[in-house]
Amino acid sequence: MTTLDLLAAGSAIAPTRLDPLQLFLDADIVVRLVILGLVLASVWVWTIIFSFSLRIGRLKRSSAKFEQEFWTSDEPENLISRAKADNASGRVAAAGLSELRRSTKSGLKDRPAAMGRIAQAMEGQAAVEADKLAERLNFLATTGSVAPFIGLFGTVWGIMNSFFQIGMQQNSSLAVVAPGISEALFATAIGLFAAIPAVIAYNRFSNVVNGFEARLQRFADRVHANIGREMENS
Template identity: 60%
Template sequence: MSLLYTLAAAAGAPRHLNPVKLFMDADFVVQLVMAGLILSSVWVWMIILSFSLRSGAIRKRCDAYERAFWKTKDIDAFQAEWEGRDTPSARVAAAGLAEWRASARRDLDGTRQRLSLAMDGAIAQEGEHLSERLNFLATVGSVAPFVGLFGTVWGIMNSFFQIGQQQNSSLAVVAPGISEALFATAIGLFAAIPAVIAYNRFSHRVDQLEARLQRFADRLQASFSRDLEGQ
């Protein structure tokens, strides 16, 4: 950062806002606020990238699994083949099959209820597992603007303090400090806006996955019910 600051200073009076110079000239507290917001923004974009790649891969694996599931003749071999892959549909089916094998099947209604509970629990667990990192997006989206505002308020307070110290209220004295302070709010918004958009979008994807798994579980339970009625 010191090298960037030296280069910026050597260029003379900037004709446009220089983010590096604004950061380096800011008060230490404002610098801490900016640094925290920048790190949060980087982490937000890492979550956005990783979640996008992961959710796309999961959707493709679920498509392949469900297409093959209804065609297989040997369910045990098929489940063994998919074991270890990150496929929510396979884990929901495994929960239903485990309960099916454990049930005595003398009480048909009780068996149906236990099958439903087992697969519903697996669906809820899959949704929680996929969305566990989305809480950070929600936190940044709601908190980052206020953190940036705190940096702005602190910077403006420091600017007024400098006015009192120098006994000079000219724009040349006030403007730099206020610009540095407002830059903290800009960084806060830069971190918050993508986080809010990504959180809403990814929450919708999680809801879509849960709905998809629920349809798969309903179809599987209907298959189990037909087998129960045929016994």
């Protein structure tokens, strides 16, 4: 069979579209590991995105309900004791109430100092709630910054392997280097696929966490002002 016949036969069975699965199966073991790691990272990124969206929605609804009931309740202390276990606003109010009890246990001796401690207790609890909410977002930030470089490593390795094949086969034709380069560039594409949604989600959710913390701080300020009025009237 002549060279022309071999080329004709190769063109007859050449794929007509990009097959990601076949690119992965044909790739070098290092490139495969890179792609597999990036795919797992992407799956975890989307898991965090969906779980965080559900969680923040639930937190906002429960906090709004608690705050509405708190300002209309005749017995806010009982409401706080029931809600603090599973409600961010309830835990903020509980922190202020706990500090109020400690500060007035032996009689109120220094009202400004007591008010300052109450404010610090609620502000600290609001910060704790925000930190708990944002603890899984660090993975999004890490994936967004690192995934493109991991994909680039796979690309560099695949291109190096393609040049090695050129030296082994003593043939620099496109048919020799194209498969390896395609597999290598696929690693970069997977890296971007993992990084882009991670960066977008991290920026969006960071703003959401900051907004939720600000909401808790505003609630704490109102509770603090209410406690101050009660101290003046007592």
